[in-house]
Amino acid sequence: MGEYLKENLAFLLLLIAWIVLGIYFGSVTFGLIGISIIAMMSKERYAEILLGFWLILMLSDSHYNMFDFAKDFKPAYMSIMVFIVVVHRSKIAQGDNMIFQLFLPFFIWSCLIIFDSPDLSTAIQKTLSYAFLFYSIPSITRFLMKEKQTQSLRTFYFIIMIYLVVGLILKYTHPEFATLVGRFRGIMGNPNGLGVLALMIGLLFDTIFNKVPGQFSRQEKIFFWLVIFANLLLSQSRSALFALMLYFFFSNFKILKGFIGALVFISILFSYQFVMNNLPFVIESLGLQEFFRLDTLEGGSGRVIAWTFAWEQIQENFFIGRGFNYAEWIYAQNYNLLSNMGHQGNAHNSYLTFWLDTGLIGLVLYVVAFLLMFLRISKSYVNSIPFMYAVIFSVSFESWLTASLNPFTIALLLGVSIMLYAQEEVPETR
Secondary structure, three states: OHHHHHHHHHHHHHHHHHHHHHHHHHHHHHHHHHHHHHHHHHOOOHHHHHHHHHHHHHHHOEOOHHHHHHHHHHHHHHHHHHHHHHHOHHHHOOOOOHHHHHHHHHHHHHHHOHHHOOOHHHHHHHHHHHHHHHHHHHHHHHHHHHOOOOOHHHHHHHHHHHHHHHHHHHHHHOHHHHEEOOEEOOOEOOHHHHHHHHHHHHHHHHHHHHHOOOOOOHHHHHHHHHHHHHHHHHHOOHHHHHHHHHHHHHHOOHHHOOHHHHHHHHHHHHHHHHHHHOOHHHHHHHOOHHHHOHHHHOOHHHHHHHHHHHHHHHHHHOOOOOOOOHHHHHHHHOHHHHHHOOOOOOOOOHHHHHHHHHHHHHHHHHHHHHHHHHHHHHOOOOOHHHHHHHHHHHHOOOOHHHOOOOOOHHHHHHHHHHHHHOOOOOOOOO
């Protein structure tokens, strides 16, 4: 640990400088961040640039106003990521970006329908940023794995653990900041967001533990899972916790690897809400009313209202959609109506959000690309399908997959890129 901190002290201090100066000087800090990124580019420190981007995305999702600088800067940082790949294409983007190519028909379709958006400027920005993310993250990750810069994964580990542990500390030192309506949210904007973050980090690092062994000690892995489950349990995010349990369930039973596993997963996915609606008696008998939030269980915390509203709106643009951000726009337009019915937020379902934004055609293009991506990866990494199941389950109850500039979608892309490009079978040395 001491040797690691010594080797990476300069970068860690740089990140601290970004945060401190961003808090006190806001957008003035953008120049410093930009200059430091350029300096890292000149030294080919692409891993640090990637981690800095993820840190900005995590901070931008925070409920603390002092991190507003991260919200303002993340679109510019996304552009910088693409600039790096384009300018250094001969080094970073060698070979095909299979992930981007699979989703290219979806991106083209999203661009074709964008001009019917009620908020054209935002729709253009979100469409481009989504495509940019799928173009840049796999390319940079492939370069890092090809150059065997796997030591950078330890930096990812420590920064993320610090982020989650600080949130846990705040729960007991400043609970008024770390909770929302009685639920733990740490530094994130809301408890469900924290649950999704813990889920995706869990999936990502279990992939790293399997695909790039030798980077972490047994004690570090134990500490990691303790922190992940602490955040999941305290956030009371039912769908995130269940998704991670699905991942472990399908990862550890060989009989569930193929067609049988797919049938079992589909059965679980479609019966989940029914089971949740009929669990009150069991939950009360076990004394778990508080964790399962029994008062919100039957209505799915307003999700049924959100899904019903989404389906009604889909009928007006069934096949075509009205471009990225339309779902967010239409829910904002009907905020008072939905709030009076017991719902706040968005569609709480990525498939419905894609359908609203890009129509049935866009949804089909995305789902086909998504499935093909994991099916191709499954030929070389058996746990890719359980990873896929966990993501499919999570996005059935949250809309995070439809956005690019959040800390969740980037974790998905990092995970699948590492599955594709990491060199396996490094001896365990720690």
